[in-house]
Amino acid sequence: MKRELEFDVVVAGGGPAGINAAIASGRTGAKTLLIERYGFLGGMSTVALVYPWMTFHTSSGKQVIKGIAQEIVDRLMEQGGSPGHLRDTVGFTNTLTPYHPEKYKLLALEMLEEAGVEVLVHSFVDKVEVDGNIITSINLTTKSGPITVSAKRFVDTTGDADIAFLSGAPCLKGRDSDHKTQPMTMKFRMRGVDLSKVKEEMKANPSNFYKKTPIAELDELPLTGVQGFYKEWNESGVPINRDQVLFFAGPEDDEVLVNCTRVQGLDGTDVFDLSEGEKEGRKQVLMMADFLQKKIPGFEKASISAVGTQIGIRETRRIDGQYALTIEDVVAGEKFEDTIALSGYPIDIHDPTGKGVQANDIEGDGSYGIPYRCLVPKKIKNLLVAGRCISTTHEALATTRLTPSAMATGQAAGTAAALSITENVAPKDLDINKLKAILEENGVVL
Incomplete structure (x- = not known):
């Protein structure tokens, strides 16, 4: 017998972006579900041993990513699960943040529970039902049979833009010239x-x-x-x-x-x-x-x-959203009226075919803004994305894909999803000033 569940907000993908999105949504009072295909949370941070987290700071050492991401670091430090932000002795960034993956897995569950979020693991999204431009439900394959989950808002933090792709939202993949993606790495x-x-x-x-x-x-x-x-x-x-x-x-x-x-x-x-x-x-x-x-x-x-439990993935699908962040935006340290997160991580393109890595520093104060429009897909009205699959060019993805940046976009997407329900507007039409005010109240640096 097929089971049916109903929520206000459904977040698909239990990596750092999804964890932060679900916590942010749950804290607003929205009835929130987080879905993950593995038996534990953490995404590439735990599944593929992506370590350490890089970076919460600019090249000069100014912290530009805080909010829920910093809460997680603080609580890991209390548990002996992280020494906090340390100098990067490679020298590629100013800081990096070591963490213990097993302690992160459990802390994430605890923080989600505190926020009133329901978590469903061992669940794989294999179909998305759409009526016009609205996602009505998603279908899950599970050990206990198929489950249908309906919601008012969906947040895609799958890393591969699975929900967006299955819903018919326009998606892109790889570099423009040949669609090849950054290489995979087994850590x-x-x-x-x-x-x-x-x-x-x-x-x-x-x-x-x-x-x-x-x-x-x-x-x-x-x-x-x-x-x-x-x-x-x-x-x-x-x-x-x-x-x-x-x-x-x-x-x-x-x-x-x-x-x-x-x-x-x-x-x-x-x-x-x-x-x-x-x-x-x-x-x-x-x-x-x-x-x-x-x-x-x-x-x-x-x-x-x-x-790694699985090979690490740097790049697959990303949405073709309301705005695509470019390498020029990043390098110039561009800030936007609808900036919902900052990042200080430089361009870091692992060549899809060659040996090297293309690195570009950020000018100005060493940080760039990520516009809310990058989280909003074309065509599908009740969907937001966060993490690796936001709307960027291939080159700009080489910075937004990093974990602290994903955590920041996750908090923004989860907050926006819940707020759009309260305000009774489509996510695309959300009052950006209200969203930014709530993010800043919750410790986000803008």
């Missing part, structure tokens, strides 16, 4: 790493590391990230199409998260490509671990301690 952790030995190597051979690495400050800073070992990598012959070694310290003292595999040319919304990507990613993990153990100082006694 993994290693224990038994001697980070003091790594730090000594960095101080002894600074030219072998990223040009912005704060070598002169390493005696005073905890080692949080390392990018380089160019010589060792170039001599390795490991058949992975990248140009350096990259890893981050933690969450344990002898542990690192390795971000070095690179699976290119596959579509993260194609199940056959995903199947191939999972196999290739795991092959690369073993090759990379063997290289680190044999060639990188400090890894002599290290071993794999965890591998």
